[in-house]
Amino acid sequence: MDLRPHARLRGATPVDLTTAVTPVLEALGEDDADLDRVRVVCDWVQYKQSFRDVVDVRPILSCDGTGAGPTPTPISVRDDDLEVAVDLRRSGGVALKELTAARLSADPGARVHLEDWGPGSASCIWDFNALYWSHLRLWEEATGQGYEQALPGGESDARNRDGARALIDELFVVWDGLAASGALPDQLYVVELGVGNGSQARVFLDEFRARDRAHGRGYYRRLHYLMCDYSQHVLDLARATVAEHRDHVSSFVLDATRPRTSLGFLTVKVFLVYISNVYDNLPTDEVAQLGGRTYCVQTRAHLPAAPAAEIAAQVHAEPCELPGLVRKLLRLGPELLVDAAPAHVPDLAAAVDFWRRVWAEIRLEERYVPLGGLDLYALAPGVSGEMLRPLLESGADLRMHVSNGALASFVDTLPLLHPYGKLVCHDLFVTETQAYRTHFRGPGKYDGSVVNWVNGRLLAHVARRRGFDVQYAPFAHRSGGNIVTMSAQVMD
Template identity: 70%
Template structure:
């Protein structure tokens, strides 16, 4: 048996975790159950997101390889194998009778009555991402029901993108490049800047205000030539952003796009973009997860469900039976809350009821997980044109590890690179894991931010993908606010 206690940093400090109380009841339950624990992993995490998709204790099967001879060969070579992983959320473990809960989970007592919304599949294909898309497409209804804007769900109640110091730093860098090109007679007449994921437009307004003021000081005439493109998935968000930047309307265009395929809408900017600015977008894009356990690669499969008690309450709130919930959820995700009442009038009386159902379903939603052997990394596609082979140096970097593939972020990143001018830069503020070891010592998602999904982004994988395509990629802490988790990734063509 292997005990993988990931939040090792929390064993010391001001409020250290009591290892005995966090792990001891689990081991006692295993001993009392007289199970064969020789092929079991116990994975302890500190799940920092108060809203998430996990129970306090989960059981995750580790499926055998279909080729039993190969599996036996691995055992003979000394590679440890596992049949099951017992996952414990240390942050919440003190709130329950942990030993009793562990015994019940191992016995499968909680499986009866679960209402499943989907079959097993890769994490990036789960219906949680349909909920995520619904949140952004029907954001106005969610905000009206919750009584707060989505930015208030962020730590500190606002995005780091709304920082004048950061905006001035970006603009100064642009002006330095443009001055040099202008002196050589190589500066284009039209100067393109694009922002992917504009939020309510506050970042765009700050950037444009500062840009205009700095340009007037130097009398360069760059503001006259500036084209600022605000890009987002949500038309509602774009409408809000346009109102915010109305003072700069002559220099701004809005573009609705799929963030995982920006060049499909911005192809006309190929080789022309001097700055592609992204803030808190990559962490909100679909992602698979993979793991290396006992020297073998696995994909993480999931399926969404409602726990028995939550399913009963949710069904009762709309005069339905628990077994009717999957159909109602599918209609919600396909039609949206505004049309759900027309589709299911016997359960949903009006739009307000539909939004309440949506929010309560999201709150109750959980994910089962299992590990499925990967036939080979070369057969696994990370993103269009990106092979799973690019994961190999990360997965084989040491001990057991589980990590995000950041599928949507990799697709967006790789697809964005051709848009950059030879002297252009991609600047991204987000939740980046910057070392593979970070995945071994902490939980990195998924969590719930209001009605959306958040995952930390696999920075080493993006850096590897960028370098393979001729771009320099570097990370540094966000300079303009201390104490946060936001990192800045800067990417530009290599020498």
């Protein structure tokens, strides 16, 4: 048994293990499972919406699912068959024994599966994530609120004047030194990945202009601020927000995991890359080390039977037709879905409502599949799975994010930095591997998008191999919260 939220055992309202765990063990005792080969894992899923049920059952396979046969079990390696996962936060007031028994005996065919098994980064939940950012305006109109209101606290930590002033002052120190030696370029580049509605860019540019006037070096005249985002709608909002600085601003639609596709002309030229709440929104796999064996966590998105029947009835379809409608929605978007499936969604409002209802109910089945070898697993372009070894073999059983999308973005961004440049990122970082053993780190749902904590230890390990130093610190300009500031620059 693996009880991860240790802190919940104490305090004013401690978890009652008798009511939270005993019913699960009773259900297992009445099942025909070999208890010697069963893991029970208890998490505290803090997200109000996630892809988890109160109780999930995860097979632990002995082969890779391709029919290649079982992977040999080394001596001293524990070989489990099954993992039962319980969300302690929602377990109170639930008939836990009956629910666990139902999960153990459930017919998978009762669910409406939206995809086949595959690594987490390839799941259709990331297509939903992309749909959200591509059609953000429609979602906001349907919900009546902007996407930032879905964040904890209702806004991003990026919009902070004290933080902007600190960054600008650091830039001026570097530029003054280069100017004194005649090495300062004529063009001074700053890049922001994931601009949101442009508020952070506006704060930075306003403060930059004011401090440059006081500084008296004319850096604002030479400044080029590049706003980059996946969503054209978001960039349009951002451009309007920074209209006063338009002569110093350019905007780029780009894939955050491959920034140099659009920004390659800036290689070794950028003095500041600024990122806020982007990495936690990029696709990721999960891997696990259980009993001395390494696994990939495969997922399969589905709709539970009852919600699927309700959604199907609302769009005049059978439950078995939902996967096809969902694929059309993800491929075409809500506007074109109206033309492609008028019998099911007669107008745009119905298409958006279908999108939101499916997203609210979508869940992920999970299973553990053995990894044949870390050297055969690519974390990101040019990054071998061997980078995971020191983290996975750091102690007891462990399950953690690979942060493939964040790692790909990070590795592809570093070459843009000037030798005196710096990357600054505010996000949800796991900075100690042990934290994966004590807390649930996603995935969760923020409005219509996906959120996962980012494997900061892995990013730092990869960066050091490439000659960059990475530091983590609590966000300095707001107390409380979970945001951590990562900075990366060329090693001295």
